[in-house]
Amino acid sequence: MNILTLIVFLPALGALLCLVVPRPHVRTVAVLFATLTFLVSLSLFGSFFGGAENAAGSFFGSSYGTLHNVERADWITGQRFAIEYFLGVDGLSLPLLILTTLVGLLACLASWNFDQWKINKGIRAYFILFLLLETGMLGVFVSLDFFLFYIFWEVMLLPMYFLIGVWGGPRREYAAIKFFLFTLAGSVLMLVALVAMYFYSDSAINSAMIAQGTPGGIESGYRDGAMLTHGTFDLIELAVNPAIQNHFNAASTVFLGIRFAPLMFMFLFIGFAIKLPCVPFHTWLPDAHVEAPTPISMILAGVLLKMGGYGFLRLCYPIFPAGALDWAFVLAVIGVVSILYGALCAMAQTDFKKLVAYSSVSHMGYVLLGIAVMTEAGFQGAMFQMIAHGISSPMCFFLVGVIYDRAHHREINRFGGLWLTMPRYGTMATIGFFASLGLPGLCGFIGEVWVLLGTFAAGSKFTWAYPMAILAASGVILTAGYILWLIRRVYLGREKEEYAGYSDASARETFILVPMAVLCIALGVLPMQTVFNYTNGTLDLMLQHIVGVIGMVS
Amino acid sequence: MMSIGLTEYLVVAAVLFGAGIFTMITKRNAIGILIGVELVLNSANVNLVAFDRYLERCRIDGQILALVVIVLAAAEAAIAVGICINLYKNLATVDVDTAAKLRG
């Protein structure tokens, strides 16, 4: 069996097993399968590691579309029609895949004390949904067939809805519905794009066959020997096939009278922007985060938000470079506004968790900005920021969860002096929040600096990039402001009577926090060895491709 | 003297049709509405028979359908009356506006 298939469906298998094992063992099974998934995914990393080191140039291929561990088979076929079961990883998906399995495992461990939760009914359902959610998330990152991607994308919805809605806080119902509606709103637009892209590619292939006089089909853009005779859902093919790209990005191609590439780009963008989320679409996030139980917040922040960024990089940009060019300014503005607005909102919060939630909005703004400007450093930084945020943000949420478990409230102003009460926890919190702050030497810094420098470097293409970069850079002050203020109110100051008896982080909690803390530092100190080596090859080639297409059509 | 041709029949049928519709919209009595339905059905019958009588291209088919319609009207009336009785049993009236509990 292909290793990717194994990775994706291991959690689902675990979910099945959870159905039948006796109730006390459900969590054991869940943790076991999360661990297994993580380990198996690490083996993938191993092969990449060797590959990236040994053959730096050839490993990522000479153009966008070099994949590894590919599995493809026809799934639904018909005349002029083929939906494939097509999995593969490249530099874009691999780190996110491993991040997912890791955060999944940690979140699973964070659920270990389920019985002590306020709502502790239905442990079986909880872990089944949890594992199904993990399958969905993993599937999104490895599917390279748009249809399959969409399916996995939607598969995540329902489990997440129930996980928030059933086991969440007081306003869980509202938050869950809001999450569901927002996400579905995004995905229906994606569905339109899905259908449209298929038929427009069909048109493109048809015309190309007629124009070239090759009734046997035209050559695939990246697979040797493969012939295309009709439209495709293959995300790589859609991006690299010259016939399709010409048709998609040409000014004369219209959809309902509107130019195709920018419109489809926007459709996809909104879908992913809701997930990311960036400012006009972000309002579901604070609610969902605040109401969700701690492990689910970790998943939300650590993985789900990354799907937005992944979507941009996998779909929007390589497939619709012309759209990317048209919307660059708007996207950059949205990114900058997200950074500043998210930070400002975070500053005004008195709910600990909400603050962290808004900080996510701010941090993901960097991702959007970095991608929007379309420079190497921007792409790399955005990618790094996703990974870094995927580690630091679950850590922060877990830190909130640890204290919430003890205090049963999250009012920042009521805390104080926790560092004295819980020294080990305090130390971890410092690392986590400083990573979030973007302190050099910790993971948050690299992404921010790369994005800022990348944005500035885009000045040669877009004159508006300078003010954007400067505005975004001013975000570092705000970030420092709200994080330090938070640390001061919660961790510093005199020890309070109210919290005096609190036990320090337990072994389990420490066990969850330490890997994240270690990664925070490792990513900050060795960005090349931990992330860039695996991502840059693909990202640079993708950018080359994008720039090439833009040059070609404009 | 005015000769009676196809047009006249069609006009009669159209008037019947209009009258039937008008009856259906305005009558509050269920039976009244059914009468309106009958009017419309019969306007169709008038048309069918008239076409068969006056037009070359139309053969016997119209009259067959007319007969079928008459049978259907009878069947419909049977069911309809049954339903009206049922309504009367439940509501003690056949005023259709009274039967407005199911709405929204």
Add this chain to the structure above:
Amino acid sequence: MTSHTYEILLALGVLSPFVSFWILVFFGPRLGKPTAGWVGVALGMGVPLVLATVVLIGWRGEVASGNAAELTANAFRYEWAMLGTVPATVGVKLDSLTVGMFFMVTFIAFWIFVFSVGYMAGHSDEVGGKSKYHRFFAYLSLFGFSMLGLVVSSSLLFLFIFWELVGLCSYLLIGFYFDKGFASAAAIKAFITNRVGDFGFLIGLMLVYFQLGTLDLDVAAQRFAEQYAAGTGIFASHFTLFGWSLATIMGIGLFCGAMGKSAQFPLHVWLPDAMAGPTPVSALIHAATMVAAGVYLVARVFRLMTPEALMFIALIGCLTLTLMALIAIVQVDIKKCLAYSTLSQLGYMIFGMGCGAWIAALFHLITHAFFKAMLFLGSGQVIEGCHHEQDMRKMGGLRKKMPYTCWTFFIGVLAIAGTGIPAIGIGLGGYFSKDEILAVAYTRSYEWGKDDFHKHVPGEGGGHGAVEPADGGQAMLASYQDHGQAHGDDHAPAGGAQGIFENTPALPKWMFWLAIITAYVTPFYMMRCWWMTFMGKPRDKHVYEHAHESRLMFIPLVVLAVGTFVSSYFLFRPLFADAAPAATDAAMVMAIDGTADTEAVHHAHSFLIGGVGFAFAVGFAIAFLIYRNGLDLAERIRRVLAPLHTLLVHKYYFDEVYDLVWVKGCILVAKIARLIDTYVVDFLFDLAAFVTERLAAFSGLILDNQGVDGMVNGVAKTTMDVSDVARSGQTGRIRNYVLFSTAMATVVMLVLFWWAMQAGNFMTATSAPPVG
């Protein structure tokens, strides 16, 4: 030694405190109270000090034998990451500046570490009943790591990284007594103010990255010069802001970082508050090393500066040195007084940098580091001895209780005041370094650009021999090459070289005069401080009785006092003069500040002897006259000058204004943002619902304006309202149903009629109808 030995030694020196940090983090609690401190001393700074000494000695030899340039040029660079397509390298910037700074930092830090062991003996267990002793040394070690890293960094990016890390350490150490509210507030203030500066630094960094395409200091300087010569790149841009060109903005941006860290006006507000930290921290970080990092940064990026940028730097330095000195006069808290004096002295350094006194400013950095560290440790000794009393008004007469402290402190006062006897060349600290800055400022104000400029320039001295083009092939400006040769023989006007400083304007005279006046103020407030503390009669019995000295703590004082002497004469001035040609726009700097012989400066500038040569005496005398009999006279003067006093006591109201504008303003904006987030989006959807309602007025809906919370609700509500409209047809009356259906069917038919007419006309009118 082989080619990379120095780099390896320096790198080991950087890593050693890092190891110490982790040891203390993990095993600190187990090591226990004094042991943890000694581990910090040994591993955290002892090892680096040894290595620094070895390197320093070796490096002197290399310079003398002329290998230094080659070593610098061949330094190893590790490619840490790719920043886009630009490699971000990391390595040791090996030159005399680094070596000198490294030694200074390790030396001072080592003794302060030693001091800390004694100091913390009485402090650490006070907080919340839990020991933070090991944590203190862990932070100190981390600081050592960051500071040394900053000094050796070869790339701007890493400079920035360590820059932030020292900021973090500063934050942690200021807030060390975080159970005290004001300490954590001060820590945040420090960090955020620094971040504001870093924001500028980041912009500078972006410009360097984008315009020069590198982050390596040497490569950047080389490209900068090339672009200047060719008029390309950053010099091709016509972009201006406040009349500054892009290149100037880059320089100012980088300098903004220095403004934050060196607490220059207007970002000076954090430093006095930072005195909330333990006294050794104040001595180490907020007097000797970290705050001087700003000056070091300017020195490092000097080659990326334009004349306009330098003018800006000079302006900021000038304002700082004046304004802060005035505040220092009225301070009664011994540490605050020293803090403001630090600010003022930093102002001098920055001012010197802005003037082009590259060597002098760095020299002042070194001497200041020694004597200010000593002064702070002395104050720490006093505070510790006086049972945590910091108010000088309650002290007095302490010389009897703590003689060592008293006299070492006095040496520091002499040094900062610039005491020296011009005729015979004996002096202390500031006498050489500060006066040299003033001399350069004089040159820049009065003689710059004049034809006969160079006749005043001391240049023939033997010190010049050391001024080799030490940097070899690396990053040398063509202008310097020309000039370097020309310099020795005929003193061609520096302005005539092709360097970027070709047309540098003269320094405004008022800046020079402010600097001179402040040179009189400094001795005054320092003498005031010393006198109030140690001389006169004890003013508070309780404090006086408690006062005592601790041996562990005064050894460092003595060592630093000796260091103050030594550093004023040997080693550092020549070392920086070695570095200058490669690290600066050599033409200008060498022209105005080129000699290694500091005493020559006093002779060269006759005005110095009369102008500031005896300033220390004047200042001391005034202070002595006012304070010799206690505070009564001072009190009377205070009453006479009440408004001025109030202004100074409130530090020109900077804190208040900043609090109002930035802190409160920012929180206000944040709250507004939250309100927008909660309500405006709703409002928009309410609006949409309202419009829907108007459109659907016939249905007679009453819009429920209550209970709307959030966007989804808004959409849902609108949808619900539309739903009511849609369902309004479902009246439940069958007659209505028939009516509605008929009506709608009729409308459809009319549309079809219209279409049929259109189609008919169309079909008859044209033979080729559009299809599809």
Add this chain to the structure above:
Amino acid sequence: MNALAQANPWSAVPIGEHLFLFSPLIVLLCTMLAIVTCPIILGRGTRPVLAIASLGVIVAMIFAVQVAGEVPYGGTSGFSPGQDAGMLIADSLSSGFQIILLIFMSGVMWLWWIGSSESERNAPEFFILLLGSALGMLLMVSTTNVLMIVAGFELASLPSYALVGFDKRDRAGAEASLKYMIFGAVCAAVMLYGISLIYGIVGSFSFPVIAAYIQENLIFSGDRLVLIIALACFMVGIAFKIAAVPCHFWCPDAFEGAKVEVTTWLSVASKAAGLLLLARLVMLLCSAVPHDKVMFVLRALAWGIGIMAAVTCTVGNWCAYKQTSVKRLLAYSSIAHAGYMMMAAAVFIHPGVAGHQAGLTALLVYVIIYLFMNLGAFGVTAMVVWETGNDRIESFTGLMRRAPWLAVPMVICLMSLVGLPPLAGFLGKWWILLALGSFEVVHGGSQWYSFKTLGWSLVIITVLNTLLSLYYYMRVVVRMTLHDDGQPVVRASIRGLMLVNACAALLLVMFFLAGPLKEIAGRCAEGLYNPGAALSPATQPVATVGGEIE
């Protein structure tokens, strides 16, 4: 090959030779007769009646499968003496529909067996009416002759009226049946009037002939206005069956008032029959070889049906908000789903094979999936109604605790109705979207009124409607899963649980069997529109699809 011949592949088939082809209909008829006689012989008990009905349905199913095997690719036959077309036809579409309908009827009977067999005293009548309406629906789909359409239409309608008001003591049932009956009668009458006009103009009841006439004459003929009225009147009847706007008013009221089994039956069967009839007629109208003039008519037709479909699904979804009766909510939902399915009919306007096939395939897949979704959802509703006595949404509160084996399938069915992968409901929408999108490939042109515009507009409307529909389905889900007010446990019979859970499981399974499902539906469609393909089903020339038209 002229248009007429292409449209009438069955006209040449010998008459009366294939009585076998109509055996399912005949079996159903015989079953009805048996049930009529049953009370006389075996008494009025429910068991014998149910046994006979089940037997009849099973036998009919067996025959239907046999017939389907006989007509894999468009084999047809007829009873008509007319030269134009058969009065009755049997082709892959009709036998496919027979199988679908019979499966569904077994489900409904199963439901009846659980809920009503204990208490029902009029079992024979119920089954006669049920089977009668089924026969009528089958007839509607097995003919192209207007006379037979009318007969089938009425045969389907009249028993339905009675079924809705079957419980004579129920006030709501009486009201519902009255409304249904009156509305139905009106629509039937209007349809007949329209038919009479068509007959006058064309002179035939054979729809292929009518279609050919319309294609030729609609634009130039002087009486085109009359023809338009006539067609519109005819459409009213079909719209009534589908419950498409503006003839949807009866639907919620009738569904709410009727017993759950009857609601279930009507919600799928009568709509499916109406839709397939519409599909067949539209297909005939559009089967001509395309040329400019015809395209002009066809475009109008496509836009007409498309707009009607769009309005229908939007109105249906919107009205479903705020409903407090689950049956009524599902009734509106069924209107919306009929709208989606109607969109597929708009796609038939392809003057080529691909569009017909894509559209009809999508429609059939949708019907199959919709059948199970609705059976499941109504099944759970029925169980709750029987337990709590009403179908208020409040009765569902806390169902997850009260009866997890009802709540889980209900969630699955409702989410499938929303169209959320990985549930089969998504596939239904997916194929419709793909069919709509296929205009892009077939028809160039960028005018605002082009087919392409229509297709993409409908795509967007469909997905927006999906979003719109989420909320009201979620209301039920939220009630069931997130709320709990301590209502007593629901005791559902094991038979009921089997039914609903089987439906839910099928919805999951069918998603993964998307390929085979489409294959089956595709065969029905392919056989209908491409009789020649029986010989070489796999060969489709590529270029004809892409470049030929316009």
